[in-house]
Amino acid sequence: MKLIYEKSQSGRTAYTLPRYELETPELPEALRRSEPPRLPELAEPELVRHFTELSTRNFGIDTGFYPLGSCTMKYNPRVNERLANLPGFRDLHPLQEEEGAQGALELMWRLQEALVEVSGLHACSLQPAAGSQGELTGLLLMRAYFTERGEHEQRRKIVIPDSAHGTNPASVTMAGYELTPVKTDARGNIDVEDLRAKVDEHTAGLMITNPSTLGLFDEHVEEIARIFHSVGALMYYDGANLNAVCGISRPGDMGFDIIHINLHKTFSQPHGGGGPGGGPIVVRDTLEPFLPVPQIVRDGDTFRLDFDRPKSIGKVRGFTGPFGVFIRSYAFIRMWGPQLKRMSEIAVLNANYLLARLRDAYDLPFDRLCMHEFVVSARSLKREHGAGALDVAKRLMDYGFHPPTVYFPLIVPEALMIEPTETEPKEVLDEFCDALLAIAREAADSPELLKDAPHDRPVRRLDEVRAAKRAIVRYGFEDHPDLGAEPVEPRQLEAQKGA
Numbered sequence: 001m002k003l004i005y006e007k008s009q010s011g012r013t014a015y016t017l018p019r020y021e022l023e024t025p026e027l028p029e030a031l032r033r034s035e036p037p038r039l040p041e042l043a044e045p046e047l048v049r050h051f052t053e054l055s056t057r058n059f060g061i062d063t064g065f066y067p068l069g070s071c072t073m074k075y076n077p078r079v080n081e082r083l084a085n086l087p088g089f090r091d092l093h094p095l096q097e098e099e100g101a102q103g104a105l106e107l108m109w110r111l112q113e114a115l116v117e118v119s120g121l122h123a124c125s126l127q128p129a130a131g132s133q134g135e136l137t138g139l140l141l142m143r144a145y146f147t148e149r150g151e152h153e154q155r156r157k158i159v160i161p162d163s164a165h166g167t168n169p170a171s172v173t174m175a176g177y178e179l180t181p182v183k184t185d186a187r188g189n190i191d192v193e194d195l196r197a198k199v200d201e202h203t204a205g206l207m208i209t210n211p212s213t214l215g216l217f218d219e220h221v222e223e224i225a226r227i228f229h230s231v232g233a234l235m236y237y238d239g240a241n242l243n244a245v246c247g248i249s250r251p252g253d254m255g256f257d258i259i260h261i262n263l264h265k266t267f268s269q270p271h272g273g274g275g276p277g278g279g280p281i282v283v284r285d286t287l288e289p290f291l292p293v294p295q296i297v298r299d300g301d302t303f304r305l306d307f308d309r310p311k312s313i314g315k316v317r318g319f320t321g322p323f324g325v326f327i328r329s330y331a332f333i334r335m336w337g338p339q340l341k342r343m344s345e346i347a348v349l350n351a352n353y354l355l356a357r358l359r360d361a362y363d364l365p366f367d368r369l370c371m372h373e374f375v376v377s378a379r380s381l382k383r384e385h386g387a388g389a390l391d392v393a394k395r396l397m398d399y400g401f402h403p404p405t406v407y408f409p410l411i412v413p414e415a416l417m418i419e420p421t422e423t424e425p426k427e428v429l430d431e432f433c434d435a436l437l438a439i440a441r442e443a444a445d446s447p448e449l450l451k452d453a454p455h456d457r458p459v460r461r462l463d464e465v466r467a468a469k470r471a472i473v474r475y476g477f478e479d480h481p482d483l484g485a486e487p488v489e490p491r492q493l494e495a496q497k498g499a
């Protein structure tokens, strides 16, 4: 496929603007362009065809099964989009006075209430724009809490399991804390003995996700909460895996004090390719005074923004957070209503169905019922036939599926982390299992089929090492001043094998 610059023909335009009648002020010489910008010139139909064709090259949840473990790539109901596009919401200015934005404030307030209910805690801030930003915000609240108690200098350590998502240690470091890693035991739980030895009066808190990134619910979570609370430390819940437990068990009841929720995972937002997302935090009453400003509060029938919170850690994002995300998540929660528990039950059932069908063909690092996702390993395939997790993942693309997460969590060699979500019908789950079972057979009979995969995608397997070491991320304008006349080989293709 050609780049849009290669299709450019000088003089063509896809739009016209009406003539500007008013007098234009002179721009200072220094601010003026010396030459026109190098923009592609196409007529409207060519432009539409270009981007429509590009869109068909994309893989998304609307085109196929996307079992990317940890990311909860569920189908996003169209009604969410319709509501987010209502003119009253869409055209609202972020600086609109409260009086004229009552509906938006009420929606945010109601979303907060729903998240408080789901998490079993006390107060919510919608501001953080992603799970990772929620983590940082939560840790800053922890810091503010201990600072007020005069314990900040003493409590510098945060305990994190070795199965943790990479954002957890990153957030801990950004918030100025020290990491204390803790081991996973043979059943996939946190190793309580290892933990006990590492928790003392210098500990600020624990940060875990439950179910863990192994898709396992920690069987000792109440005991763990006792250990931390007995030394005055706090419990942080990474809510990225909330999809497994909505309406079934609540982080607050498990003993957690602070939680972030990934709206784009559990409560549906189109979130491939980096956003937009939402990472609200919900906290116990003792931490409420430190929440970011403004807080959205209700006074009788009116809603307002409260900036008068002297202990607040301040703002963590512009305005009140990613509003379009709030509309979609609120619509999603209201759509399930009191049945929200069903969502999690189906997600867990789907994952266990896949696990049951795949368990004989792949290695099982922890032989337990899973939650909404699970981890199998291609370790035996690698040892016996030389085809590992990456080869299985690439071959899956030939069968029309998005690969699962691979090589994570780090504690499982040749890991394949699979998350079906609640939105897939049984036929799709079966086709996916059939493909993975067929691939395991291919690994034994003709392993080169896996190692050369994918075979029939627009791009073959990339030389990832070379692409990282010699990253070419910019099209070579300087080499081709006359772009548009001659087709140009995209230089990125140098980094691809066989393309």
Ligand SMILES: *Cc1c(COP(=O)(O)O)cnc(C)c1O
Residues within 6 Å of the ligand: 070, 071, 130, 131, 132, 133, 165, 167, 168, 209, 213, 238, 240, 241, 262, 277, 279
């Ligand atoms: C996705 C995820 C995060 C990070 O969330 P972002 O919204 O991507 O920043 C943190 N922890 C776990 C377990 C996750 O799956």
